Amino acid sequence: MVRLNMKYFAKLFISFFLIGVHSAVYDFSYSSPNFRDRKGINPRILVLHYTTSCNDNAVNWMCDKKSQASAHYLVGNAGTIFRLVDEKYSAFHAGVSYWNGIKNINDHSIGIEITNFGYTRDESFKYFSEKEIEKCAYACEKKWHPYNACQIDSIISVCKEIIFRYDIKPHNIVGHSDVALGRKFDPGPVFPWKMIHDHGIGAWPDMETSLNKVEIPSSISVSWVQNYLHKYGYDCPLNGKADSKTGDAIKAFQMHFDPYTKNFGIPDEMFCEKLARLIDQYIVE
Numbered sequence: 001m002v003r004l005n006m007k008y009f010a011k012l013f014i015s016f017f018l019i020g021v022h023s024a025v026y027d028f029s030y031s032s033p034n035f036r037d038r039k040g041i042n043p044r045i046l047v048l049h050y051t052t053s054c055n056d057n058a059v060n061w062m063c064d065k066k067s068q069a070s071a072h073y074l075v076g077n078a079g080t081i082f083r084l085v086d087e088k089y090s091a092f093h094a095g096v097s098y099w100n101g102i103k104n105i106n107d108h109s110i111g112i113e114i115t116n117f118g119y120t121r122d123e124s125f126k127y128f129s130e131k132e133i134e135k136c137a138y139a140c141e142k143k144w145h146p147y148n149a150c151q152i153d154s155i156i157s158v159c160k161e162i163i164f165r166y167d168i169k170p171h172n173i174v175g176h177s178d179v180a181l182g183r184k185f186d187p188g189p190v191f192p193w194k195m196i197h198d199h200g201i202g203a204w205p206d207m208e209t210s211l212n213k214v215e216i217p218s219s220i221s222v223s224w225v226q227n228y229l230h231k232y233g234y235d236c237p238l239n240g241k242a243d244s245k246t247g248d249a250i251k252a253f254q255m256h257f258d259p260y261t262k263n264f265g266i267p268d269e270m271f272c273e274k275l276a277r278l279i280d281q282y283i284v285e
């Protein structure tokens with residue numbers, strides 16, 4: 001018992017240390033009623049989202065019972081981290097979803113929303129100046145609003161604490177697009193997955209080292225693609241057919257790991273190498 005308490009205090013101390021390093025600002029003044037009991041399940045997945053909005057009004061929306069939507073945290077435009085649901089509860093952020101054999105992602109995860117408009121569309125001109133729209137980057141057949149440096153600093157900070165608290169594995173740090181194939185596209189391909197990986201958050205293929213247990217296929221087959229996407233965690237069919245759901249899984253993978261591909265939706269050589277390396281680094285024992 002004494003040992004357990006010591007471990008808890010050590011974790012608490014390091015958590016405060018991590019907060020201090022990144023000086024993230026938390027706002028605990030909002031609270032969402034949209035949550036339920038976790039049924040004793042420990043979170044082991046971390047899901048990142050964007051709000052599809054240009055300002056932090058999503059905080060109010062998620063605190064409204066009518067929305068039936070929430071997340072544990074929302075990282076606002078200025079980097080403020082709004083805590084909306086206590087981590088001990090299941091927040092309503094993932095909806096119909098699947099990852100790594102798990103279907104009710106909400107009960108098994110922590111959800112973080114980030115204020116971001118997503119991809120540009122006619123409405124963008126209502127909310128953003130032409131200069132701001134010019135900053136949007138082309139990726140995966142759309143133009144996307146960027147995340148700002150304050151937001152990224154706060155995301156790194158809050159994610160580090162969560163990963164530490166629950167020992168969340170790198171390949172279980174995912175986007176909503178990874179767990180809701182064809183239905184969701186957040187946090188979008190311009191979310192800096194590589195950068196946060198360089199800060200110790202999430203998976204990223206190491207293209208330099210030699211592979212240990214997985215081979216990159218010399219010719220690409222549908223069954224290899226399906227098998228390895230499924231092995232990594234995606235809800236990819238295993239039927240040997242190049243169907244639309246397999247296409248959705250390929251696109252989700254590229255939005256996360258190869259966002260500037262010119263072959264969006266096509267499993268090219270880069271796709272296979274990245275997928276093989278991720279399996280080798282994070283999945284195969």
Ligand SMILES: [Zn+2]
Binds near residue numbers: 048049176184186
């Ligand atoms: Zn989402």
